[in-house]
Amino acid sequence: MKAILIIADGMADRPIKELNWKTPLEIANKPSLNMIAKTGVCGIMDLISPGIPPGSDAATLALLGYDALKVYSGRGALEAIGSGLEVFAGDVAFRCNFATVNEKRIVLDRRAGRISNEDAAQLTRSLEKVKLKQSHVKFTFKNTIQHRAVLVLHGSKLSTAVSDSDPGKTGVKVSEIKPLDKSPEAKQTANIVNELMNKFRKVLEAHPINKKRIESKMPTANFILCRGAGKVPNIKPLPQVYGVKGTCIGAAALVKGVCKVAGLDLTCVKGATGTPQTDFMAKAKATVQALEANDFVILHVKAMDVVSHDGDYKQKIELIEKFDKMISHILDDVDLDVTYIAVTADHTTSCITRDHEGDPVPVAITGPQVRRDDVMKFDERACSKGGLNRIRGMDIMPILMNFIGKSKKFGA
């Protein structure tokens, strides 16, 4: 028995007036999602708990079966690991942006004009040479996609209890990083990151790439904004918990990071980009293929969340329809007599508020031994009448592991 958990990032939504008070998922033409609902058992799911909008990091931890309220330790380390960096126990990592600030450190552009990967890579090579005063702490800085980057502090006596330097908007001053508790670790960590930010700034201001950018009238990438201090969560990997082998098919660094920490392999798929332009069919093929060598596959699709944050419910509907075609391919090509398929979202992202919301997400599980219910459609309202009733995000992994015969009895 095998399992596929398909996570549609931010697919769930709230009713939208312009859609006659329906959700994008209710409007979309989605025969394959409906087929999973029709042949499966459905429900609604609170990733964390009712009314709590989940961050993608906490939600993904929950979907892998962990109690995010207990194990969550910040986003930075997960993002860094997903970007291919090594983060060890005790290290503290941050998500970073190349940004444009003026001489008073007022943020002019949080993304430095969505700087190209090439420019960011050249700047990064210079930043790597910066030396810290305290020799017992080392750092790794890596640019990822466009303006995005990650910073890892390696050493001891580091803390995630520090504020962000990224103010999250333009027109305001870069925040100094401050300790959030009274521990010496938090103070030291804040000092180190502030020191790095200042030294990075000097290197960036003087860099030939930025001189070239000024000449070309492009925003200079003269500051590194940091946010989301995180450590590696202390979790037991899924292969140890269940004795299973699993892989993750997804392009988003965060999701890859969570899956890697959870002991899953990462399957690279050409054309999978974590954007609305991702190659849905390539992901579908990779999923079917990955199932051969694994007990289960996590298939994550980021696209719907991206356009929800832009409030573009029309494109959201189109992307749900592409997502549905991807699922149709999977349903055609896997052996449904020996495969369980669950589909859900990691959170509701409202096209109206353009943010994550605490409303539950729909979930459906099909497979040979599920107690089929009479839900005929996969959407937020139809699934709320299903046989699963209302579960938590951290329930879905034990449920799937139970169906494929990998769960352990509690008690005797």
Add this chain to the structure above:
Amino acid sequence: MKAILIIADGMADRPIKELNWKTPLEIANKPSLNMIAKTGVCGIMDLISPGIPPGSDAATLALLGYDALKVYSGRGALEAIGSGLEVFAGDVAFRCNFATVNEKRIVLDRRAGRISNEDAAQLTRSLEKVKLKQSHVKFTFKNTIQHRAVLVLHGSKLSTAVSDSDPGKTGVKVSEIKPLDKSPEAKQTANIVNELMNKFRKVLEAHPINKKRIESKMPTANFILCRGAGKVPNIKPLPQVYGVKGTCIGAAALVKGVCKVAGLDLTCVKGATGTPQTDFMAKAKATVQALEANDFVILHVKAMDVVSHDGDYKQKIELIEKFDKMISHILDDVDLDVTYIAVTADHTTSCITRDHEGDPVPVAITGPQVRRDDVMKFDERACSKGGLNRIRGMDIMPILMNFIGKSKKFGA
């Protein structure tokens, strides 16, 4: 107001292909169970949490209102108490089997040919005389039914963190009992049980009963296998929690043990055997009678679970129908104006996997003041649409106690 909680061991199941993808409970003719659903409020229930297959010990603790994840302390002590032994705080108890091993300790028969109660009793009398090296630890060994027995170590500095000697199957060697943590208590406990196993073996090999068994070509009972080290869980008895008096009607030692630890009386019923041959009607009569002197009665029926572990869904259907007739008797004879009746299972036992599964169980509660819903049948799927929605095993006791006016307000 009085309450009856009827626990049908392993009655819930998954859809079975040969039953046209229905469950045994969905197929069975069960007018009385349906009557409880029709006149009651229904739901589904996770004994521990969704997807987690519950052991019978943890499930029964949950059904009595305890948080099994917090209080569970192994099965051995509960089984020993249910078999009539005294187990004190600090004691460690094991479930044991009379077994047949060869000279290399390869297990040939885990049940020594399902040795008779008489032979087991005679062997036990000799085992009782074995002396341990360490005089501060005493032991009690008692045979129960056929090959089954229990062992209690009385003393201090004992631990449940020891492995089983029972390998759980034939053709492999008896396992040495090993400490599962680094505490001196675990090491001492493992040493003592290993010492006992060796001394028991010598006594058994030389015993006239076994010589007689060899002559009669019956498997010798020449080894005692141990498993399920447990202490008495640290729980507040129900009479203290709710100020109630309750009794348990059930034959399974484990259930009796849990009920006794929870402060309930045990009502013996002639003909109640914990097997498919149990006297259902005698149990029904005893339940009605016990209600007179008690606030509530736990009525436990083991039969359905036994045949589920054998994969015999046809007999499961027949037993559910017998179980239903037992309930019909109860419905006829109690005063429904002053009685709440809840019926549920302690776990799903799949006739296909022949094991406990993590799927939820149906639950229905009838009584004068329940909010009747529109569920008309008592089965896994019908109940999932009921007014209780999805609850946890540990919720059912507070719900019943509240209906009979025995719950305490939380807060003021």
